[in-house]
Structure formats: structure tokens, C-alpha cells
Amino acid sequence: MAPVRNARVVFNEVPAPNTFPEPGKTTVYDDSETIDPDTVPLNGGFLVKVLVLSIDPYMRGRMREPHLKPRIYASFRTHNTFTNFAVGRVLRSEHSAVKAGDHIYGHMPFQEYAVFADPAYLGSDVFRVLENKECLPWSAYVGVCGMPGATAHHAWHEFAHAKPGDTVFVTSAAGPVGSTVVQLAKAGGLKVIASAGSDEKVAFVKSLGADVAFNYKTGDTRAVLAREGGIDIFWDNVGGETLEAALDAAKRFARFIECGMISAYNAEGYAPKNLTLIVGKEIRLSGFIVGSLYHKYRDQFYKEIPALVAAGQIKYTEDKSVGLEAAGEAIVAVQKGTNTGKKVIVVADE
Numbered sequence: 001m002a003p004v005r006n007a008r009v010v011f012n013e014v015p016a017p018n019t020f021p022e023p024g025k026t027t028v029y030d031d032s033e034t035i036d037p038d039t040v041p042l043n044g045g046f047l048v049k050v051l052v053l054s055i056d057p058y059m060r061g062r063m064r065e066p067h068l069k070p071r072i073y074a075s076f077r078t079h080n081t082f083t084n085f086a087v088g089r090v091l092r093s094e095h096s097a098v099k100a101g102d103h104i105y106g107h108m109p110f111q112e113y114a115v116f117a118d119p120a121y122l123g124s125d126v127f128r129v130l131e132n133k134e135c136l137p138w139s140a141y142v143g144v145c146g147m148p149g150a151t152a153h154h155a156w157h158e159f160a161h162a163k164p165g166d167t168v169f170v171t172s173a174a175g176p177v178g179s180t181v182v183q184l185a186k187a188g189g190l191k192v193i194a195s196a197g198s199d200e201k202v203a204f205v206k207s208l209g210a211d212v213a214f215n216y217k218t219g220d221t222r223a224v225l226a227r228e229g230g231i232d233i234f235w236d237n238v239g240g241e242t243l244e245a246a247l248d249a250a251k252r253f254a255r256f257i258e259c260g261m262i263s264a265y266n267a268e269g270y271a272p273k274n275l276t277l278i279v280g281k282e283i284r285l286s287g288f289i290v291g292s293l294y295h296k297y298r299d300q301f302y303k304e305i306p307a308l309v310a311a312g313q314i315k316y317t318e319d320k321s322v323g324l325e326a327a328g329e330a331i332v333a334v335q336k337g338t339n340t341g342k343k344v345i346v347v348a349d350e
């Protein structure tokens, strides 16, 4: 085969603090490279055609000067290709762990084709050869059956200590993390209060069975929480003023699952003024990074969740963009909330 285009998306420039990434400035699409899939040296590794890439909120935290913040995740390196969770198909392999035709899940570059020759890649926590007995679309494996779904599943099991009849408040409830939490909570017999940023998202959350769903941009979070009674569990994807409102509405011994604080990813964060309530109400506040829970829950997750999704017992929505050219806009959409479901980039068909 003659060489083919091997387009990629480059992290071009660190965005200024408290600003959104800018397509064309932060992210640059580059279609100047080529690759010959038949002859590219594998050096004991394997060649993958990238099929679908995930766009996640945490990517904003990796777009920083490496020395500025404690390193939870490695910073993206400027002028290098972005990487994130993805599904790809193995085209050629010299490695015994994968064979041509396998579909794999792992961190992949924002590029059409990639060679993986580093043995550490196969040993990474997220790497997996996907069986997909349920014949789900591959995109599901970067969303409800991928890292975001695992975030909801693992942390719910670890930190919620949920009992039937408890009340949970879930924020960003239409996204892949929040919508999975809503459904796990309903399956466990809880009352679910859920917030999202548009009427369309609220309608989706209601369709999942949330008892109370509201648009926090047009409604009053404090008024809803006051009306619906105290909360036993708070699933926090947002932080800031919403966290402050949840602390006020919390019951004694409430569990706060601190999953994300997106209100502070692109802006100066708002610091809640009522943190002393954590002491008086004896609130258990659990911050976490999903990777720390993989070892405990991953096998259970892959056994349970794809089957529930295939049976329609766990629902999900996707917001697909086609082609790597769309990655810059997609990254911003997730930060601003203009995405209407799990944001994915379809890089190629089978």
C-alpha cells in the first residue's frame, strides 16, 4: 500500500489560566504526516488504526505548564500530539498479547494510526483487549463502558454507602458520569435529585428515572434542595457555589463524593463559605481519582455494565463529531457544556 495520510491534533500552546482552550491556538490540526501501514516498523509492538477518541473534562487540567500545579496527571507537552482514552483496531502485530483484528482500549494519540512498541503500554491500568460479546458500538467503550462509566460505578460502590430511601443530588447529571450515577442510584431504590445545564439535558435525565430534574441555569438550586428535603449523598461534578448549596442541604452523616469541580477548570474557582458544616454535620467527603479504584472494581465493571447497556437497563447518549479536525471544538464544548452527551470523536470507520 502507498503511504496514507496520518493526520493528528497537536497541543500547540498552553491556554492562559482561567480561560477556555481555543481551537487553532491551543489545538492545531496537522495533516502533513504520512504512514505506510504495510511497512511501518513495529519493533516488537503493534500498529493500531484509531477508531474513536474520548473527549473528557480532565483534559483541561493537562493543558498547563508542567511546573504550575501538583501533577495528578502528566501535562500535555506542547508541540506533541494529544492523547486520551480511545478504541482502536490492531492492523498488524509482532506482540503476543494482541493480534491483527483485535479491538483495544487504552490511551492513544489523537492520530489516525499509531505504533505501540513500549512494553509498558500493555501493562498500563487502562489497556484492555475488548471482547464486546454484546456487540455494542465501539464508542460506548470510551463512555458508559469506559472511563466515565467506570468513574460512576467504582466510586458509587466505594463511597456512596447508599440505602433504599436515601436521597442523592447529582450534578452534571446528563453527562456520562452523572447519567450513570443517576441510574445506579435509581436501581438501588434512592430518590434522585439531578441538575443539568439545558432543558434538553433535563429531559434526558428525567427519562432515566430521576425523581426531580432541573435546569440549574434557569432554576434555583438552593430552592430545589430546600423543597425536596435534606440530602444523604451528593455526587459533585461541579464544585463552587453548588457545593456550598449542597453543604447547606446535607443531612447529618451525609456522604459527599467529590468527583469533579468543573466550575473551576476554566475560571477562578468560587470557595464555599460554609465548610465548617463538614464538621458539625459529620459529613464524609471523599475525593478520588478513578484510576485508584480500577484494581478493586474493574473486573466487576466489565462483567456487569456492558451487559446492562446491551439490555437497555443502563442508557446513555453520545454527542459524536466526525474527523480529527473537530477535536479542538469538541474539547471546548465539554468545558462549556455545549456537548449534548458523551463527547466522542469518530476518527475512522472499521
Ligand SMILES: NC(=O)c1ccc[n+]([C@@H]2O[C@H](COP(=O)([O-])OP(=O)(O)OC[C@H]3O[C@@H](n4cnc5c(N)ncnc54)[C@H](OP(=O)(O)O)[C@@H]3O)[C@@H](O)[C@H]2O)c1
Pocket: 056, 057, 058, 147, 148, 151, 172, 173, 174, 175, 176, 177, 178, 195, 196, 197, 198, 201, 237, 238, 258, 259, 260, 261, 262, 263, 264, 288, 289, 290, 291, 334, 335, 336, 337, 338, 339, 341, 342, 343
Ligand atoms: N475523579 C475522577 O476520576 C473523574 C473521572 C471522570 C470524570 N470526572 C469528572 O466528572 C465530571 C463529569 O464528567 P463527564 O465526563 O460526565 O463530563 P460531561 O458531563 O460530558 O461534560 C462536562 C459537563 O460539565 C458541565 N459544566 C461545564 N461547565 C460548568 C460550570 N461552570 N458549572 C456547572 N457545570 C458545568 C456541563 O454540563 P451542564 O450543561 O449540565 O452544565 C458539561 O457538559 C467532571 O467534573 C469531570 O472532571 C472525574
